[in-house]
Structures are given as C-alpha cells and as structure tokens.
Amino acid sequence: MLSVKNLTACYGESTILDQVNLAVAPGQVVCLLGRNGVGKSTFLKSLMGLVNTPQGSIVFDGREMIGDPTYRRARRGIGYVPQGRDIFPQLTVAENLQLGLGMAGGKGAISDKIFSLFPVLKTMLARKGGDLSGGQQQQLAIARALVSKPKLLILDEPTEGIQPSVIKDIGSVIKQLRQEGNITILIVEQYLEFIMTVADYYYVMEKGQIVAEGLTKEINPEEIQKRMAV
Numbered sequence: 001m002l003s004v005k006n007l008t009a010c011y012g013e014s015t016i017l018d019q020v021n022l023a024v025a026p027g028q029v030v031c032l033l034g035r036n037g038v039g040k041s042t043f044l045k046s047l048m049g050l051v052n053t054p055q056g057s058i059v060f061d062g063r064e065m066i067g068d069p070t071y072r073r074a075r076r077g078i079g080y081v082p083q084g085r086d087i088f089p090q091l092t093v094a095e096n097l098q099l100g101l102g103m104a105g106g107k108g109a110i111s112d113k114i115f116s117l118f119p120v121l122k123t124m125l126a127r128k129g130g131d132l133s134g135g136q137q138q139q140l141a142i143a144r145a146l147v148s149k150p151k152l153l154i155l156d157e158p159t160e161g162i163q164p165s166v167i168k169d170i171g172s173v174i175k176q177l178r179q180e181g182n183i184t185i186l187i188v189e190q191y192l193e194f195i196m197t198v199a200d201y202y203y204v205m206e207k208g209q210i211v212a213e214g215l216t217k218e219i220n221p222e223e224i225q226k227r228m229a230v
Ligand SMILES: Nc1ncnc2c1ncn2[C@@H]1O[C@H](COP(=O)(O)OP(=O)(O)OP(=O)(O)O)[C@@H](O)[C@H]1O
Pocket: 011, 016, 034, 035, 036, 037, 038, 039, 040, 041, 042, 043, 083
C-alpha cells in the first residue's frame, strides 16, 4: 500500500529526515512513535508533498509519487489530518465536511457512514467549527478527511490535548475502520497506551531516523517509553 525508501527531507539547509524506510500494508493500522521534534510531522508532510524531499522514494498503491503535487496525492487516495486539526473555524460543521468532499474532487451528500462513526457531528451541523470543543474539532477533522473515502488515512497526533472520553471515541472509530478493512491508517503519536490498543505495527523515530519497529502486540512498553522520554 505504502512503501517509503531512503527518504530524506530538508527545511532549507537543515536535513530533518535521514534515509527513512517505512512500510504500511493494506488494511493495517501503523504508528510512528517518537519524542517531540524528532521529525514525525515532517515525515507525514513529506508524504503529502509539503516538504522538500531531495532523495528517496514514496510508492503508494503501486505508483511512485515523490514528484507529485499535494493535490494529486490527495486525489490518489490519501486523507491527511495535520497536527492542530486545521478545521475552518468560521465555517459550519456541514461546510467543513463539504469542503473535504470538494478537495478530493467529489461532490454530493455526506454519507451516513460518517455520522454513524461520529454521531456528535450530526447534532452540530449548523454550528461553527470554531465553537466546537477541541475533541469535537479533532473528530470533525478526521471526518472531513474520511468523507472523500481515502485509501490511506494519515493522522498527526490525534490525541494531543484531547480529553480521555473523546480519545476513547477516536480509538473506537479507528478500531471499527480497521475491522471493516477498507482503509489503511498511519498515525503519528506520543501516547503509547492509545497506540497499543489501536495499532498493528509500530515504528520509533529518533533524530530523523527509524531506530526500532515491530508488532504492537509484542511491544515492550518500558523500552519504548525510555526512547520517548525527554
Ligand atoms: N517549517 C520548518 N522550518 C524549519 N525547521 C522546521 C520546520 N518545521 C519543523 N522544523 C524542525 O524540524 C524538526 C522536526 O520537527 P517535526 O515537527 O517534524 O517533529 P515532530 O517529531 O513531529 O515533533 P512534535 O511532536 O513536536 O510535532 C525540529 O527540529 C523542528 O524544529
């Protein structure tokens, strides 16, 4: 589904990612763990074509996409939820969802599936995005990415600053999507317990390089926590 090989990413003169290799199999939930500032968000931005990637390869669904502009990567089936959620605060929930559909080249009604995953959004369609709680905004951001039916959903720290009950709801959505098997999910996280309940496979990043990987069910929490500690 996704195969990243020897990927290097830079901001100007500074190299942030150094020869990163990472693979995501179809239907899997894969997580990229690591402490603040190691390059996790930069990795996701590289997948979306938002960062300069002078070396390496990103094959998605059998096709190289390293030279593709961001909109083409989205239209090929990647839904991206950036850190900080990035919804439109002045637009209503319904308008935010419609925009997600439009950005992926689709149109029409938002499917009932979205509201069965996120029932809270159905009750708030006319409310401005900016008036939602942080957790509701995160759910809206994920829903907005899902309306275009992506093959790969990318989430950047979906639990950051979110209250425990909403984290549980988001975890249930991810588990349901995994069970249905129609989507592949890549999550950047620092919240290890969350990942242990939702992910099949994990990678750990340090200073722009992958330093550990394995099946989540075989994870050694103490060892990983040590790598994540500041
Ligand atoms: N636009 C930018 N220009 C220059 N340097 C940047 C830019 N964005 C990030 N960096 C630097 O790149 C490095 C990796 O940042 P990145 O945001 O990818 O880390 P992260 O692992 O996602 O951390 P966090 O969890 O805090 O978001 C950091 O040293 C950061 O300061």
